[in-house]
Amino acid sequence: MERIAIIGTGNISHNHIQAYLQFPERCQIVALVDIYPEKAEEKKQRYGLTNAKIYSNHQDILNDESIDVFDVCTPPYVHAEISINALNAGKHVLCEKPMAASLQECDAMIDAANASGKTLSVIAQNRFTDAFWRLKSVLDCQQIGKVCHAQVDSFWWRGHSYYDLWWRGTWEKEGGGCTLNHAVHHIDAIQWMLGFPTEVVAMTTNVSHDNAEVEDLSAAIFKYDSGALTQLTASVVHHGEDQKIVIQGEKGRISAPWDKYASIAADNGFPVEERNIELENRLEDSYQSVPKLTWTLHTGQIDNFLTALQTHGEPLVDGTQGKRSLELITAIYKSAMTRSIVTLPVQPSDPFYQTGGLVALAPHFYEKSSSVENFSNEAAIPLGKDMDKQG
Template sequence: MINIAIIGTGSISIAHIKAYCQFRDRCKIVAFADIYPEKAESYVNKYQLEAKVVSDYKELLDDPTIDAVSICTPPFTHAQLSIDFLRAGKHVLVEKPMASSLKECDEMIQAAQESNKLLSVVAQNRFINPIMKLKHVLEQNLIGKISHVQVDSYWWRGYSYYDLWWRGTWEKEGGGCTLNHAVHHIDMLQWTMGMPKEIVAVASNTLHDNAEVEDLSVAILKYENNALAQVTSSVVHHGEEQQLIFQGEKARVSVPWKVKAQKARENGFPYPESDADVESKITECWEQYPELKYEGHTGQIDHFLSAIAEDKTLLIDGIQGRNTIELISAIYKSANLGIKVQLPLDSDDPFYTRDGILSNVKHFNEKKTSVEGFSDATITTGGKYE
């Protein structure tokens, strides 16, 4: 039995609690830590758990009964919490974003290596059927050389979203929609395409003047093979119609699922009809990939528990989490300094450290309101990939 502690009981922690509760034969939630312990107590009662509650996470570091922790706190706390628990001999599953800077990511990875404990970063969209199927199709090289990827990370958040005390500030949230919303799509992009060689980006705050950070950014990534990717990160798009589109030499595939393959006439112009043979092979590859038993947070937590119990390799570890933060850091560097950014970012780069980032980013506005919480803790997950 793997004993779990939940660190932070904000809205996202509910997804972790529900997931762990699906595997009561494999794990048990034995502790919560939150600066608002009454919130944690309400979850203990709601989910009928036999778990202790503390207001200071440090009380759990030396608890020998705890095997692993889920860190569900605001982004600016992720690094220190992860490092402390790893050094205390606990496996760590940390919510996105992994950390506020590459330096913090490297310190977390080092702590995991030194403690010989698992460090995994939440990327629950990898654990859904459409994304797994798309990844499988791309790995079969059925669409040929990829020339262009379109990533639409479209979310919508009302004005009051940034009233929460830690949101909308560079210091505590670490960034805006690029870091805290598009992180999922940027993770999926680097998972499928690898790391680019250069990035150019722009960012703006268009509709949330109660936040220092961006609510919209657009980035162009260029790869070694000259392929381009465009990433739009947003919390101003009504409808939240999210998609990833891969244009290849032989065909186009995407989530939500669509396949299109065109044939060229002698003069290079397309025939009106599609290349049915190519489309059929790609569709068959998509449909034959086995369905996942669990999806989303539940799928990732199932995987995390298996990795602990069976010494399996993590699908997303600290290195993978760091790759995503490096891309986001490069987007912020380009958007704030108005330059083309070459990758990788070195340790002497101003956007490698948290202090360097804070010294170089623009404050679009100053935060006007700060509330401790909302009475409605509902989280919606935006567009679907079906």
């Protein structure tokens, strides 16, 4: 039985609490920590967490031997501090995305996990969707041949007031805009599927939120050793919120939401009207042969995390995997800010690797024009369209 402390009880904590409650024989929430204790109390009452004690500071429970896991749901700028403190105190850590505010902090978290022998995992819940799970499985079968191109659309919409919350929309507290805080899941998914690129070039802008320092729209291109390219668009200005990944291979195309297409060339190289139905049928069979996940999204990842703890194994998304996503995001920001092509990996001597380096160099598209401590009501955080339906 793993005893869980939820650190930070804002909106995203709902997803974590609801997930843990699916596994009452494997875990129990015993502490709720928030600098606004009334928010923790509200979660306690809402979810009937009668055995959970409320605290206003994570430091108060570091030495509490009745707690096994720190589940970190705070704003990003304190992820590293809390996670490292917990690991050093002998606690396992599950940390929300983004993993930290810098690559230097990521490495410090990984070092703390290695030194303590405790498990560190970083939230990347989109890996635990049937859409991405099955897409990766089909890709791994190599039926579409060499990958040539991927299109990643991380399209979201947020109203102007979204950035009124005191910590949002600032480089120091949030660490970035839509590239970091919305596209991170799709960036994680594409690097999970295609591997790590060698070069990144990007542009960022803010076109619709004049109460935020950070970008609300970005476009990037990743280049791989094979010559393949990925083009990624991150946005919080797209009405309708549409997310997808399309992977083009030499022999065919596959995508999430699921679809497949295999062209046939005429003698002159132009596509003929008929398609390679034999290959499309094989791709469909491969897709349908992958069993559906028992648990998805945060619940799926928390199931995986609990299993890792109970079997002394490794979670699917460990600290190293969490850092890779942030490294790609860091490269996007560096490219946009320096107007250059960035070569990966980002070296420790690079200012963009170091804590505070990106914040010091980042442009302020606007200054925050208003700020609220908390919104009067908590709307559920949308996790995206159902990518499991057919395209």
